[in-house]
Amino acid sequence: MTFRRKKLLLATLAAMLLFVTLTELIARAGHTEPATITISAASSQSPSPSRRETGTVRTAAQTLMNQSTRTITVNGLRRIYLLLRPVQSVGRLPLVILLHGRGLTPAAMVSLSGLAPLVAEGRAILAVPTGLGLSWNAGGDCCGTAGRSRPDDPAFVHNVVAAVLHGEQIDTNRIYLVGYSNGGKLALRMACEDPAAFAGIATYGAVPLVPCAQGGAVSVLLAAGTADQVLPYQGTRLTRPPLMSVAAAVQLWHDRDGCPARPTTTGRVGPAEIRTWRECRNHTAVATVIYHDLPHAWPAQPRVAAAASAATVIWDFFTGLPDVPAPPDPPAATVARATHGPG
Template sequence: MSREVLVHAPTGYQPGRTYPAVVALHGSVTDVTAMPRISGLSQLADANGFLVFYLQGIDNSWNGYTCCGGSQDDVGFAKAVVEHAVKTWNADANRVYAVGHWAGGSLAYELVAELPGTFAALGVVNGAYTSAARGGRAWTAPVPVVLFLGEQGRAAPTFQTRLLDHVKDLGCPELQPAFLGANKRITRATVTCRGGIDLDVYWFRDVATEWPGPGTGATEADRRSMAVDQGFDAGEVMWAFFAKRSRKA
């Protein structure tokens, strides 16, 4: 089965240099062409000098532990993309990061479990962690996680329950959310878990499953998957989190 990947090389890309790389997984109702506009990752890549590999799901969906169907090997697909990124695009194998939105976020969690030692950190926007007790697989090589969760919509209780699973599995202290400065619509909690693994969580009072971002260049269709009125750029915060972290030996 052939699969589609959209590659974005940063402005001024030089084949002889090594670059950090992001593997980005779109949400259920979007696709590989919309993900750059929704996430803003390509603009961030140009500004900060990293590669982005946008993966396309079969019928805009992913075959994960509990979401969303199909028989394709999406974990194998992601593994092949990472290998290609390192071999062909000179991606730094110690600085490869997984990013996912909604169903893509759920699969991004799965990639860390199924491909231990591959990713240096994980960024998820409104995706659900699947613990071993719920049919997933335990993380044998935990990585730092930055997570963005909406508090509205029917998926919100699941996101919160799965977050508590994740906190327990990682051996994290209890989360203590606090308002993000003067913005009373966003709260944040950050903790260091067992083995020195960081977990950074943002909750959005007025968001369901959308990606919080500025919406620069987004189409009207894209905006149905975005929260552009939060005064917050999840992609920018995500990259700042990644930039401080590399894979542990």
């Protein structure tokens, strides 16, 4: 065999090998995964779009929980929320309402928040409402689509609570509200307007946008990053509406709840500096969590250690609060349609 024929044969074999490899890669790319979703406590990315709606969610610990999409009608408007509950649970569980940031889908907020493991471990039930245009009417023309159209988002959140109470085994003394950014601003608006509705409220990257007159006491945790460019830590008058400083927001709740002058406990976990005032009016508590040098992004692994994550800090705050009975007659939800996940 001549040198030229050997070279031609080798080139032909190499081309055949490349074709087989490319064919295998294309086949793998087209392979459809099962409907099971993997969510880790350290995850900061949302599931793929095709898996956001309904399915069974599996955590890193391989503990199953059910996810379903629910639809309710509030003031003639069709609204949607996600419900995550354990496959197996014993007794009545706390309910956490999670309000996403502007532009985030509920599924993305679940993944980002790090709260899903609470459900998988049978410690809570999680409901995640969907804002109009992925935004919330937090007052003061904020924010986005909801800020312009001004839906009654507090009524929507209350109706989600009522719908979940109707269908799930919930400890009505432990109903909590958590909000991020635009969702946090709505949570603080609701804390001002209806403080008796929740046993505790926690936010990251948010301050109140509307006047908060003296009223009922409610336990509040406000967390923020000192390097936040969206919610400047020192506040700003250059936005509409203007944003108060984080320190002013903490002082507002400190005064409203009638807390002692000095914090009951102080501590630091990684970048998170935590101060908590307990024995406030009606046994409420106020806490501030300052994340030094952190931006507007929700604090989660791997950016921070698990012990300093917003999910851990918030849940520790909630579990240290006294139980607060829910209002005797929560708003009745008009359930238009419910699509249930497996189980």
